[in-house]
Amino acid sequence: MIDRNDPSFWSDLFETILKGAGETFYTVGFSLLLTVIFGLAAGVLLVATETGGLLAKPFGSRALGLVINRALDLLVNIGRSIPFIILMILLIPFTRMLVGSFIGATAAIVPLTIAGIPFFARLVEIGIREVPVGLVEAAESLGANRWTILTKVLVAEAVPAITLGLSTTIVGLIGYSAMVGAVGGGGLGDVAFRYGYQRYSPEYMFAVVILLILLVQVFQSLGNIASRRLSHR
Amino acid sequence: MISVDRISKRYGSGESSVVALDDVSLTVAKGEIYGVVGQSGAGKSTLIRTVNSLEKPDSGTVTVDGQNISLLQGARLRAARHNIGMIFQHFNLLSSRTVQANVELSLEIAGVERSARRVRVAEILELVGLHGKANAYPAQLSGGQKQRVGIARALASNPSVLLSDEATSALDPETTQQILDLIRNLSKELGLTVLLITHEMDVVKRICDSAAVMSQGRILEQGTVESLLTTEKSLLGQALFPLGEIPDTANTVVEITFNGVTADRPVIAQLARTHGIDVGILGAALETIHGHQAGRTRLELPGTAEVTDRAIADLRSQGLFVEVVK
Known part of the structure; x- marks a missing residue:
């Protein structure tokens, strides 16, 4: 129990929360970066490798396209069906192998990224599916190659939807990052768990909760505004 | 310019298969406007898509400007497509790009340098009557203007053939006339060969030199519009x-x-x-x-x-x- 009559109580709280927020930004920021890179690729591949898609026959092999498509789909489903708290524990050996430890903000990036990729990949997939097929046909009629169609038509046209997906992913990652915090991943979740729960300080708990609400609001609003700005439909 | 020789196409297999094209042949002379009319499901769409190889026929050949299109693949097919512009019923413009950038896409694909692209886009927008609309987004345009962008995009790379897939079917009658007039004028000015498909007999009457009537994957009659109209029991004549x-x-x-x-x-x-x-x-x-x-x-x-x-x-x-x- 923390003594709230201690003269340094509020400055300690402020400092602790600030440190926690910094760690949260660090873990969420890095895992978001990796999530976007791999999730975008996975989402595009999910659409492109399906039957009749642009990459339905990579290297001329229909079987390869089908294998990639089914494998990705399965991986994405598995990634999304395991509760995050379990995924974190399952990934401990993998995390330790990758960063040498499973405790700390850097270690937290691993499960966050693994959880983020399939989530974002599905949102990218949905965004790309909304692009009318006629646009692909028009680009083909102009003599576009597959890379041009993927980048300048499918992804370019899906940017507003992908942006919305991005803000949803950020919100999800912030939530997950709080969970990682509870098992030693640092960040705001760690603050709320250790100070707010274990040492029973409602001030810490509320401060974290309010900060998390603010963060989610900000990122969701930014995403909405950006998506609207980018959409010319 | 375009020669379709005995092509057939079937979708699906076994008993559920559908015949889209059944031994279809037609020839479009250079500079001619050729219309294919028929109900939806007659196979016109499949037919026009074989001309730029968006569809491959099961048998028969399609020759454009001396090249056997159905045999081309990869880079050579894409190069051939620079010579065949296509416009669509629903325009198929990129919503994320301005008018300028939509037309430019065609030139980007053709590998034209940026400065040359700017010049060409300005030129072609003027030609289709879209002066001053370069920075608008498609959503800000009327249907007729959108189709003008479509035409500009299709013609930016100086093709010798224009394919029109029901290009006026989503437009009101007045706009339809304007777009048809534009196509006819461009065809004359640029020596463009036009193959169009439509379910509107009026389109044929308005701009076509020759026409074919299609039903259930077959061409029932074809010839110059005048000869068809003066032929006894002509389907086209009766419909018009x-x-x-x-x-x-x-x-x-x-x-x-x-x-x-x-x-x-x-x-x-x-x-x-x-x-x-x-x-x-x-x-x-x-x-x-x-x-x-x-x-x-x-x-x-x-x-x-x-x-x-x-x-x-x-x-x-x-x-x-x-x-x-x-």
Whole structure:
């Protein structure tokens, strides 16, 4: 129990929360970066490798396209069906192998990224599916190659939807990052768990909760505004 | 310029398969506007897509500008497509790009340098009547303007062939006329060969030099528009000049098809005077096509078989197409 009559109580709280927020930004920021890179690729591949898609026959092999498509789909489903708290524990050996430890903000990036990729990949997939097929046909009629169609038509046209997906992913990652915090991943979740729960300080708990609400609001609003700005439909 | 030779295409296999094209052949001369008309599901869409190889026929060949399109693949097919522009019913413009950038896409794909692209886009936008709209997004344009962007995009890389897939079907009648006029003018100005498909007979009447009527994957008739209109029992003629139901009458009923030459003569008055028949006009549809009068008239000829036979023979001897319908 923390003594709230201690003269340094509020400055300690402020400092602790600030440190926690910094760690949260660090873990969420890095895992978001990796999530976007791999999730975008996975989402595009999910659409492109399906039957009749642009990459339905990579290297001329229909079987390869089908294998990639089914494998990705399965991986994405598995990634999304395991509760995050379990995924974190399952990934401990993998995390330790990758960063040498499973405790700390850097270690937290691993499960966050693994959880983020399939989530974002599905949102990218949905965004790309909304692009009318006629646009692909028009680009083909102009003599576009597959890379041009993927980048300048499918992804370019899906940017507003992908942006919305991005803000949803950020919100999800912030939530997950709080969970990682509870098992030693640092960040705001760690603050709320250790100070707010274990040492029973409602001030810490509320401060974290309010900060998390603010963060989610900000990122969701930014995403909405950006998506609207980018959409010319 | 375009030669489609005995192509067939079937979707699916076994009993559930659908024949989209059944032994279809047609030839479009350089600079000609060729229209394919038919109901939806007639196979027109599949046909036009074989010309830029968006669809591959199961058998037969499609030749464009001396190149066998169906055999081309990869980079060579893409290069050939730079020579074949295509416009669509729903325009298919990129919503994320401005008018300028939409037209530029065509040139980006063709590998044209940025500065040269700017010059060409300005030029082609002027040509299609979109001056001052370069920075607008498609969503800010009317249907007619969108199709103009589509035309500009299709023509930016200087193709010699333009394919039009129901390009005016989503437009109101007035805009349709404007877009058709634009296509005809561009075709003349640029020496462009145009193959268009449509379910609107009016389009054929308005701009086509030649036409084909398609149904269930087959071409039922084809030829120059004028020759089709003046052919007895021509589907195109009947569709363009509908005369309605034949009324219940004891008398002989004939339908006369006029072409450019015969339409100017007072045929009916002569008929009445020479043979002493009280000619009744049951229906008529006449229009000016490519500056010539063309159309059909349905006449009721009272009198004995002897009299009417003589009258019909007389009409035929004047070079008129006469069809006895009752």
